[in-house]
Amino acid sequence: MFKNLMEMLAERIYPGELYCLCCGKAIDWSRPYGLCDSCMTNMKWATGRLCKKCGKLLSENNPEDTCYNCRAIAHNFNHGYTCTEYGIHDRAMVYALKYDEKPAIARSIGEIMADRMLSEFTKEELASSYDLLVPVPVASERLATRGYNQAALIAEYFADHTGLPFRGEVMRRCKETTAMKGLTPAERRRNLSGSFALIGSARDYIDGASCLVIDDIMTTGATADEIAGVLYENGAANVDFLSFASGADVIKS
Ligand SMILES: [Zn+2]
Numbered sequence: 001m002f003k004n005l006m007e008m009l010a011e012r013i014y015p016g017e018l019y020c021l022c023c024g025k026a027i028d029w030s031r032p033y034g035l036c037d038s039c040m041t042n043m044k045w046a047t048g049r050l051c052k053k054c055g056k057l058l059s060e061n062n063p064e065d066t067c068y069n070c071r072a073i074a075h076n077f078n079h080g081y082t083c084t085e086y087g088i089h090d091r092a093m094v095y096a097l098k099y100d101e102k103p104a105i106a107r108s109i110g111e112i113m114a115d116r117m118l119s120e121f122t123k124e125e126l127a128s129s130y131d132l133l134v135p136v137p138v139a140s141e142r143l144a145t146r147g148y149n150q151a152a153l154i155a156e157y158f159a160d161h162t163g164l165p166f167r168g169e170v171m172r173r174c175k176e177t178t179a180m181k182g183l184t185p186a187e188r189r190r191n192l193s194g195s196f197a198l199i200g201s202a203r204d205y206i207d208g209a210s211c212l213v214i215d216d217i218m219t220t221g222a223t224a225d226e227i228a229g230v231l232y233e234n235g236a237a238n239v240d241f242l243s244f245a246s247g248a249d250v251i252k253s
């Protein structure tokens with residue numbers, strides 16, 4: 001336990017910027033986000049035509065201004081933002097962060113997410129738009145094995161770069177859910193229903209607050225919707241959602 005904590009601190013103070021955080025190739029210190037040129041170029045950045053509701057990159061054969069998923073589901077959150085379309089490069093980063101105990105990657109992801117928002121808004125606009133960052137909570141057993149909530153780490157670095165205040169965890173999982181992989185969108189929603197609650201102390205500042213929910217990946221938006229529902233029920237005035245990566249815009253059969 002002690003060794004793990006020391007390793008974690010060392011990683012946060014000396015992030016592995018000599019190696020690309022995505023592919024592991026040696027890089028020099030000046031590379032932005034700790035990524036090599038090849039990974040920077042090959043990451044599918046969400047620029048161009050974006051879904052006006054959830055912010056994901058629209059498919060080339062989708063002529064509308066919303067993605068197929070947003071046309072099928074009325075989301076609870078107000079507006080979504082994302083940085084990339086989920087693919088092999090961002091998956092490598094998210095997996096290393098979640099499963100290889102490499103929390104330093106959260107800094108890179110947090111900076112990318114901050115720059116995504118700062119490419120559209122000034123720091124002043126962000127400060128007047130959001131009162132509260134809400135990291136998506138992880139299941140308690142995963143928290144116990146991993147030792148950190150990756151979304152909370154990302155939110156902390158995001159806060160550093162945007163100047164938005166970070167108040168720590170706002171929500172908790174109150175029901176353990178089965179793994180979401182392989183479930184249909186409707187099954188994901190049922191699986192998540194009633195699984196999030198506010199942390200007691202958050203009740204003092206949620207009323208009337210404009211919230212930005214932070215997570216690494218958005219797939220169907222079921223998690224975002226469940227959390228937005230709880231925040232609105234507790235008096236939030238606005239709930240937006242920001243993810244590092246979002247699933248591709250495809251028609252679900
Ligand atoms: Zn690379």
Ligand SMILES: [Zn+2]
Pocket residue numbers: 051052053054055056066067068069070
């Ligand atoms: Zn959408």
